[in-house]
Amino acid sequence: MNTESGPGGASKTVLDVxxxxxxxxxxxxxxxxxDKISFHVDEGETLCIVGESGCGKSITxxxxxxxxxxxxxxxxxxLMLEQENLLVISKKEFAALRGNRMGMIFQDPMTSLNPVYxxxxxxxxVFIHHGxxxxxxxxxxxxxxxDKVGITAARSRLVQYPHQLSGGLRQRVMIAMTLMCGxxxxxxxxxxxxxxxxxxxxxxxxxxxxxxxxxxxxxxITHDLGVVARIADRVAVMYAGSFVETGTAQEVFEKPIHPxxxxxxxxxxxxxxxxxxxxxxxxxxxVPALVxxxxxxxxxxxxxxxxxxxxxxxxGLNALSEGRGYRCRMSVQxxxxxxTGNLLTTGV
Amino acid sequence: MMNDAVQTMGAAGAQPxxxxxxxxxxxxxxxxxxxxxxxxxxxxxxxxxxVNLSVKRGEVLAVVGESGCGKTTLxxxxxxxxxxxxxxxxxxxxxxxxxxxxxxARKVQPVFQDPYSSLNPRKTLESIMSLxxxxxxxxxxxxRRQMVEDIMAMVELPKRLIHSYPNQLSGGQRQRVAVxxxxxxxxEVILCDEPTSALDVSVQAHILxxxxxxxxxxxxxxxxxxxxxxxxxxxxxxVAVMYLGRLIEYGDKKDIFSNPQHPYSQALLDSxxxxxxxxxxPEIALGRGFPNPLDPPTGCSxxxxxxxxxxxxxxxxxxxxxxGSRKVECHLHS
Numbered sequence: 001m002n003t004e005s006g007p008g009g010a011s012k013t014v015l016d017v018x019x020x021x022x023x024x025x026x027x028x029x030x031x032x033x034x035d036k037i038s039f040h041v042d043e044g045e046t047l048c049i050v051g052e053s054g055c056g057k058s059i060t061x062x063x064x065x066x067x068x069x070x071x072x073x074x075x076x077x078x079l080m081l082e083q084e085n086l087l088v089i090s091k092k093e094f095a096a097l098r099g100n101r102m103g104m105i106f107q108d109p110m111t112s113l114n115p116v117y118x119x120x121x122x123x124x125x126v127f128i129h130h131g132x133x134x135x136x137x138x139x140x141x142x143x144x145x146x147d148k149v150g151i152t153a154a155r156s157r158l159v160q161y162p163h164q165l166s167g168g169l170r171q172r173v174m175i176a177m178t179l180m181c182g183x184x185x186x187x188x189x190x191x192x193x194x195x196x197x198x199x200x201x202x203x204x205x206x207x208x209x210x211x212x213x214x215x216x217x218x219x220x221i222t223h224d225l226g227v228v229a230r231i232a233d234r235v236a237v238m239y240a241g242s243f244v245e246t247g248t249a250q251e252v253f254e255k256p257i258h259p260x261x262x263x264x265x266x267x268x269x270x271x272x273x274x275x276x277x278x279x280x281x282x283x284x285x286x287v288p289a290l291v292x293x294x295x296x297x298x299x300x301x302x303x304x305x306x307x308x309x310x311x312x313x314x315x316g317l318n319a320l321s322e323g324r325g326y327r328c329r330m331s332v333q334x335x336x337x338x339x340t341g342n343l344l345t346t347g348v
Numbered sequence: 349m350m351n352d353a354v355q356t357m358g359a360a361g362a363q364p365x366x367x368x369x370x371x372x373x374x375x376x377x378x379x380x381x382x383x384x385x386x387x388x389x390x391x392x393x394x395x396x397x398x399v400n401l402s403v404k405r406g407e408v409l410a411v412v413g414e415s416g417c418g419k420t421t422l423x424x425x426x427x428x429x430x431x432x433x434x435x436x437x438x439x440x441x442x443x444x445x446x447x448x449x450x451x452x453a454r455k456v457q458p459v460f461q462d463p464y465s466s467l468n469p470r471k472t473l474e475s476i477m478s479l480x481x482x483x484x485x486x487x488x489x490x491x492r493r494q495m496v497e498d499i500m501a502m503v504e505l506p507k508r509l510i511h512s513y514p515n516q517l518s519g520g521q522r523q524r525v526a527v528x529x530x531x532x533x534x535x536e537v538i539l540c541d542e543p544t545s546a547l548d549v550s551v552q553a554h555i556l557x558x559x560x561x562x563x564x565x566x567x568x569x570x571x572x573x574x575x576x577x578x579x580x581x582x583x584x585x586x587v588a589v590m591y592l593g594r595l596i597e598y599g600d601k602k603d604i605f606s607n608p609q610h611p612y613s614q615a616l617l618d619s620x621x622x623x624x625x626x627x628x629x630p631e632i633a634l635g636r637g638f639p640n641p642l643d644p645p646t647g648c649s650x651x652x653x654x655x656x657x658x659x660x661x662x663x664x665x666x667x668x669x670x671x672g673s674r675k676v677e678c679h680l681h682s
Contacts, residue, residue: 052548053519167415196414197575197619204629223548226578226621230629249625267553269582270622271605276582277560280553286518 011042014185014217015064018078022056022063025071029291033059033072035241041185041217046208048220048228048249051238054287057221060238061187064219065104066094081185100130103178107190109170113162119173120158127180138180145176149206168199172206179210186211187219192227204231225268229253234323237261240298241290243317247324255336257326259303262339297329305330305338368441369402370569371426371456371537375435376400377593378421382642391642395421397593398435400668403586405536408563408570410584410601412577412616416641418593419573423541426571428452439537450484457530461542463522467514473500473525474510480533495532502565503528503558520551524558531562537569545576556583577620581605589613592641592649599674609676611654648679656680 022034034056041047049057062068064079066086079086081102086094106112114122123145124138132138139158146154149172162170171191178186188207192200208231211218222228228235232249237258245258256262266281274280285302297303300310309329317325320332328335380393396418403409411419424430426437428449436443439455457480460466467476477499478492487495497507503524514522523543530538540559544552556579562568574580580587580601587604589597589612597610608614615634633655639645645652651661661679669681 052550197577197621198414198615198632198634201619201621201630201632205631208629224621225549225623229623229625230621230627232625253623253625264549265623267549268623269556269578271578271581271620272622274582276584276601279557279560280582282553282557283550 011044012082013040013042013080014082015219016040016078016080017064018076020060020063020074020076020079022059022068023073023075024059024069025073026291032241032290032294034063035290035294037236037238037241037243039236039243039246041219043184043217044211044215046211046218046220046231046233048222048232048235049238050222050225050228050235052223052287055238056241057238058189061104061189061219061221064187065098065102066091067098096130099126099183100181101183102185102187103181103183105171105174105178105186105188105191108194109167109174110162110194112174113170115162118159118161119165123158123173123177123180126177130181132181141180142176145179146173148179148210149173149176150202151176167195168203171195171199171203175203175206175210179214182214183216185217185219187221189221190223191220193222193224200227207231225253225264237264240287242298242327243325244299244328245326246317251324256339257332257335258299258328259305259335259339260299261326262335263302297327305334368438370405370407370440371571372402372438372441373399373422373426373435374438376422376425376432376437377434378418378425378430379433393642394644395593395641396425396432399590399595401588401595401598403537403569403571405569406563406567407586408572408584409586409588410572410574410580411588411590412574412580413590414575417590419590420541421593422590423458423539423571423573426537426539427456427458453480453535454484454533455535456537456539457533457535459523459526459530459538459540459543462546463514463519463526464546466526467522469514472511472513473505473517476514476525477529477532480529484533496528499528499532502531502562518551519547520554523547523551523555527555527558527562531566534566535568537571539571539573541573542575543572544579545574552579559583577617578622589616592639592644594649594677595668595675596650596677597674599671603673609671609674609681610650610678611656611680612650615655648677 018038019036020034021036024031024033039047049060051057063074068074076087120139120142123142124135127133127138127141128135142158143154146157151157151169151172165173192203195203220231229249235247235249235252236243237245239260245252245261252261256265263281263283269280283302288298288301296312297310297315300306307329315327315329317327319325376396376399378396380395382391382393399422411422413419425432428444431445436445444452474496477496481487481492481495500507505521505524544555547555563570572583584601586599587601588595589610591612597604597613604613605617608617615632618630618632634653639649639652647662647664648666651657654661658679666677666679668675668677671681
């Protein structure tokens with residue numbers, strides 16, 4: 001598992017996470033929302049965490065930002081933002097990092113902007129709060145960034161309220177606000193899900209351009225495989241609180257190994273390669289409840305190649321190479337053979 | 349008079365080879381009056397303008413477009429929930445403006461986007477699914493129970509859930525309940541307004557497969573409203589592209605997807621992100637601003653965002669041009 005976080009090489013590692021777990025106390029017991037995940041993001045790199053609702057991807061992002069609800073408890077071996085050990089710093093020190101060196105873009109710009117404050121005031125607040133300068137400098141920075149994210153007539157927009165902007169513009173404002181203090185790490189939690197497809201493409205291009213310009217590390221959380229394929233450098237597929245497959249975008253999309261990843265790929269209609277009108281592949285069953293003591297492979301109740309061995313023990317990540325791994329008891333070849341078998345029987 | 353119309357509706361449905369399309373819109377438009385402020389003048393919002401389309405029995409028509417383009421207003425008119433300001437909608441050749449809404453409901457049923465808000469949380473699945481039967485006074489209590497059980501089998505819901513409440517179900521199961529409720533009256537047309545956009549991809553695949561199976565089994569006609577063009581490509585026979593209340597391209601799906609003629613359809617198709625990591629993010633030749641529908645641009649309403657703008661686009665209204673298998677409203681084809 002340690003092979004996932006490399007020595008760094010040429011580019012600097014911005015975020016390094018090892019064996020991060022989040023447990024939440026619920027009336028029925030302990031809910032293991034995130035179970036021993038490890039990853040790292042380098043400067044100028046995009047890591048996509050992809051998974052379905054309830055798989056723990058949003059909890060992961062909240063854990064990194066120290067925004068977990070009170071009932072949740074976090075454990076990790078390593079949680080480093082550059083040279084800063086996030087596990088030992090105080091609440092106050094963390095607050096000084098949040099919005100400053102690490103920024104977050106949320107899914108719904110309608111609810112994440114304060115409706116009763118002008119856009120300019122909301123943007124400047126972060127800047128002034130973190131002591132980056134006075135109001136005049138803050139205003140200049142806000143204007144500069146609004147222009148950067150493609151909002152014309154930035155000066156007049158600063159005095160507007162969120163409700164006066166369209167969804168696409170609001171998301172641009174959110175992105176500009178995140179960049180106010182020049183963060184080294186940006187966590188984007190489904191930033192384009194609430195937007196139209198045409199606007200989505202524009203926002204993705206914008207994020208990519210800004211990332212290049214400011215050399216930010218980005219953790220991009222989404223459930224949309226199309227978005228992942230186009231924006232990710234590396235991909236982590238998350239299921240039931242743990243990463244079931246990791247690798248570069250190329251590797252994961254061209255040769256998915258884990259049965260869950262293969263299932264996901266078969267589920268989506270792809271113009272051009274899936275004949276229209278034919279049945280789509282599907283994954284049977286439901287996501288298991290993650291409460292109590294968990295044993296074995298979490299995907300076994302939905303897997304077509306389940307064995308006796310899948311029910312017990314801890315299934316770890318089989319590392320194939322630097323950053324490439326999958327979490328299954330079967331060998332790579334067995335996984336792939338089983339996958340094509342499934343595809344044949346479902347007629348895809 | 350109402351009864352006459354009702355009878356004709358029934359009669360037309362009985363003839364299998366009847367020429368009249370299942371659902372037809374002729375010049376349908378809808379205006380809303382919007383008050384901008386307490387003292388300011390009321391304004392006229394033309395949500396849908398001059399829409400002409402027809403859907404044959406067993407066909408799947410997809411309506412696509414950005415949010416705010418009038419898709420849902422059109423759907424509401426097809427359901428008889430809104431009266432068109434102009435034009436007329438026909439079901440099997442019968443105009444629906446004089447028909448009782450309950451009679452329309454026997455022919456056209458909706459499935460909504462969000463199964464978390466479209467089901468009453470205080471009712472059991474049985475009472476949710478049997479409500480249409482009660483409203484139409486069909487069967488005794490026992491017969492209704494039987495019909496609910498049959499329909500549950502059809503949408504692959506386990507029988508034991510019959511006394512459950514919606515909050516005990518997963519998103520996919522809820523959407524199955526919504527489909528079952530729509531199907532229990534044995535309608536001819538199902539109007540799906542973004543039926544899978546609130547669901548995860550693995551669940552979406554189940555629901556799409558089910559909708560296709562049901563279409564074959566019950567010879568249903570679908571009007572499918574969606575912004576997910578990959579899903580549209582997968583399901584639809586015909587596609588209607590809407591922009592700012594107008595139908596700008598309408599016709600055979602294969603033709604539109606392989607060779608879109610309207611610059612807006614082109615941009616919309618370019619923005620589909622297929623899971624192919626070798627391709628980058630598409631650069632879309634489309635300006636940013638969705639125009640204010642209260643103050644639409646002159647001439648062609650798409651011209652401020654159009655990549656192929658010509659001199660007359662901002663002046664003249666384009667008209668619908670027939671290109672054989674499809675129609676396009678653009679000056680490029682005049």
